[in-house]
Amino acid sequence: MTKPIHTITSVCPYDCPDACGLIVTVSGDRIEKVQGLKTHSFTRGTLCQKMQHYERTVHHIGRIKMPLRRIGAKGSGQFEPITWEEALQEIAERFQHCIDTYGSESIMPYSYAGTMGILHKGAGDPLFAILGATRQDKGICSPAKRYGWNSLMGSTLGNRPQDMQDSDCVILWSLNAVATDVHVLHDVKVARQKGATLWVIDTHYTETAKLADEVIILRPGTDGAFALGVAHVLASEGFINREFIDQYVQGYEGFHETVVADYPPSKVARITGVSEERIVQFARAYGQAVAPFIRLGSGLSRYGNGANTVRCIVALPALVGAYLHRGGGLLSSTSGSQFVGGSRISWARFQTKETRLNPMIRLGPMLTEAENPPIKALYVYSSNPAITSPDQTVVRKGLAREDLFTVVHERFMTETAKYADIVLPATTSVEHNDIYNSYGHYTIGCGYQAIPPVGESRSNWNTICSIAKAMQIEDPVFDMSELEMIEDIVRHAPIPTEIQDRILAGELVDMELSETYKLKYGTPSGKIELYNPLEQEPYPAYREAHGDEAEFFLINGTDPRILDSSFCELQEDVPMMTVRMHPEDAERKGVLQSQFVRLYNVRGSLRIALVIDDTVPKGAIVSCGVWWQSQSHDTEHTMNVLTASRPTDYGWGSTFYDVKVNVGPCD
Template sequence: MPTEIRRSVCPYDCPDTCGLLVEVEDGRAMRVSGDPEHPFTRGTLCPKMLHYEKTAHSPLRLTTPLVRIGPKGKGEFRAATWNEAVAIIAARWREIISGYGAEAILPYSYAGTMGLVHRNCGHAFFHRLGASRLDRTICSPAKEAGWKAIMGDTPSPHPDEVAESDLVILWGINAAATNIHFLHGVRETRKRGAQVWLIDTYETPTAAAADRVILSRPGSDGALALGMMHVIAREGLIDKAFVEERIQGFAELAEQILPGYPPERVSAITGVPASVIEDMARCYARAQAPFIRLGSGLSRYGNGAMTVRTICALPALVGAYGKRGGGLLASTSTGAAFAMKEVTREDFMLRPTRIVNMNRLGHALTELSDPPVKSLYVYHSNPASVTPDQNAILRGLARNDLFTVVHDRFMTDTARWADVVLPACSSLETGDVYRAYGTYCIQRAWPAIPPVGESRSNWDTFAFLAEAMGFDEPYFSQTEEEIIEHLVAIPAPMRDGIDLARFEEGKGVELPLAPDAPRTFRTPSGKVEILNHREPEPLPRHLPTHEEEGNLPLMLMTAPTLYALNASFYEQDELRERQGGMRLMVNPVEAGTRGIGDGERVIACNERGKVEFTLAVTDRVPPGVAVAEGVWWSEHAPGDRTVNALTSQRLTDRGNGSTFYDTRIEVKKAR
């Protein structure tokens, strides 16, 4: 058979949303490479996606439905047909609905696929069923809340504008792992003489792209921004015209807040020397067009939204929001590009049902009542690995009265606890529409290969379940192609002016962004709203984290790795090997005081759990911090638990987000 080249899109939860070229022979993906015609990713891929064909055709792929025959958690199943598996699910759900009501059924999903149809089509099914709704806030809702408090609906600048900056600050973002294509513009502007700073809690691989690395204590980034603003205001380095004409509340900030954050006090909070804070402030204020690329990790603390809000105030003082190549990029808002209500169908709900926060799944499975959760349906997520407070979740999954269904490509840690497992398609086996959240690109994809084994897409699975439950709405009888065609046929002002021919060819295209859109402030006042009376706290200030006064000595960073994305890609042996095992990184000082050495087995522990790691001693991590990169599958872990046995179900100050980084631990030698 001749080789065919088919276009596709990376489906994973990454801001870049890379364009792919898939070489297909006889229905099998032989090679995956970057699409050089993609307007942002330009033909390059991260290490994770270089061999995506190994994921699509992994020998670990589930290829038939499975029904549990052994104890929960043992992963003992027998093969079943789709008809049998769906009949079992429908019968159990009818029984649960009869005894407890449909709200006793809880869906659980997040961003295992970012395709707009397959990620979101389950909403319509569960709305029609009357199930509990899931508050999907595990990633960065606090970041969004912080941006909106200052900037409202103002769009972020185009990421390529960074090439016009003379000072780039990579603030709390390990771009080498999570936003690799943004570094293209960073490298270009650095070649032309721009300075690049990295501000983070430890020296990540992104430090190689920076001229200067500033390490601040976990959760203290807002205080650092306030310290810089204190110096800028004190030394008269503000852009007076911009402040007077385009900012609401600078006088109140300068009078009520900034006097409380002199460099000496901020140094005590952040660990950054006062002289460095002063130098940072002066360099930032004197730059012609300073550009901040803001990560999401710093929003995953109890003070996350306020931290983001405070950092977002900083560019306003020097007028950076009014300059090309300046300002702040948190994420791009492309949600208005497609009419997602046509997919999610909230109108199917007979009444609003209860909402369960996904970060508190452990609580939902073990304590929630009226009604209790009697069935959990998991799709494109792996909560036993990726969700906070792993031990609470496993206690819930172990309940004999909990009926759990998992739809996935692999026998994940969650699937091992399921009563029924359904085989899912990879993105190469489905069509969909994608929109980026770190660029202004959209792209349509068609299936590149047929489904592997008996795997079915989310759309086809929910259509099958709808039929079994007796739903007769025409929505559920559409094919995947029909719902996609319906979605792209609905006009949206945000798509006006796109290269429609390229889009219909399956190529990545950019949504038009007016040149001055990031500099036209979409707030109620039309100004940058440093003072916002709609917020519980009208002005930005530093708030403590949950663990600021915690008893244990080390703050744990559950950080991204170059070779995995959360719990994805652990099916590829080469990528696991490149991580070097499930490691905990600490500073030599911390290792020395505990009498533990590089390569030793250690136990990280707190009140929620104990996790075994291999120790990595490195001066890339400052004292007082421990770093665990990646979210490992338990079968590859040194012990029987992984990193989220240590994280908590506590939420952020705004947005009800996760607080993965707001965790303290102790470390000791494993016995």
């Protein structure tokens, strides 16, 4: 008998601030289509182009459907099918051998945001904490941004994005919303209909810049200097709100004397490449606005000065008292709200001893240089480090070690999976149960299983529990089902029981914020701390980025078709990567439209097709997207062969954008 077609409410699981509400249409064991949930207060029924045909990912012919064991060289992608029982037994035996021979820290998990569900994103932490494995910091995306916000604002909640509708001056700063936060454009549209001006500040002309009233293009890594120049103008032209500062801000006088006074527009123009007149124009627009709203992206935090850059920008709304007005303020992230958090499956809850910490950005050096003990077993899930990790040459050298036992839990045969000894088939979000919050708004909800797992796929949580049982670990947490874990997470959340019930019933629920939430500052002083005595540098400051001994800044932006290396399966296995360059720079380097060029620096080189584009800033070259190897013109590398594993100034964040390269012709 044919099963009836029905729909289920769900949430987009991908690493995007929007966490869209979904309506999933199910027919039997298949997803027929995915649509936006119109009643979602932020995403409002629309989907980005990546999720409009999620069913193509779910039922893609390339899905891994059974466990596999390597039979060829690492990286060759040669495997044979095995049973789950065989796979689990081998993993348990090899993990135990590593513990007995080298010590528990010879095992290391590596995961990130292949799914953003609270349960499945952190699924491995209980197991590896109990084992005493080497710990990873999960800080590859934007810890410097978080550090910069916390330095001034502590645990203060970021603005609701919908508040933007009442702003008269909207600034999208380092945010290509068309590709990475498309639903905020709903709120931008409403604000502009009411008369607001939209400013876009970035390092190159993005799809979002095309929508703006005003665009400012900065030299890469100089956003902090620009913010201090704006602060200088605000102070010198009388736009400072002294009443707000006196009541809600700590350290303004010292901040002005120590930092702001040293950044007049003439100096900032030399640093940023933006004219003095343009700096003053923006500062006046910001200062004259009643309720300016900054939506801050993450890209500017991925330079060597990233944390300080964020501190400088976060200072601006405090100077003008933007938080006093409906529609005014700044949104960096909402992830710090912890209305519903992941503490129930956190490493800290289950750890039996302190173990060494490996920053995610240092995966390559950890695999190739670590001693006492060396890493002998690697478990990868919800990540594709052979493509997405910095310093690709070193990462792949580590993955290619024959003495490294590697397990990869994946949906597709990624470049990372090709280096595995055991590949385990993973579910998509509609094949398991999870709960989702967001780092871009305050709506929380569950996404319940809509169809049976494809093939022999298992979820992150199911797989981790299976490994724990194969290793005879008896902690009762591994006897809990996904639904039991979700209820445990929700019931321990500091929210009313009525709200818990609604979330568990499958409703996407807006968390309530008080009328005065923008004036409640979660810092030791209870104020916005322009002066933070606990910091090595008490005041926000501009510092130069790392840079390289090379000629051009490489800006690797976002492509609306993919997200990190997800959704590449929906693109053809033909080269997608190109690099764009200003005509005058191309002429000077002797390279031509559609010619292959070689980008190179001290870490590696990449063969790529050139596009001549007069919108690209001089002295920079632009590429977009983190593509699979099959979609590169280079047979051996992708863009991260050029990036470095060096950290940001604070927070041990990644410096993916702090890259310079040389350019030359190639065959």
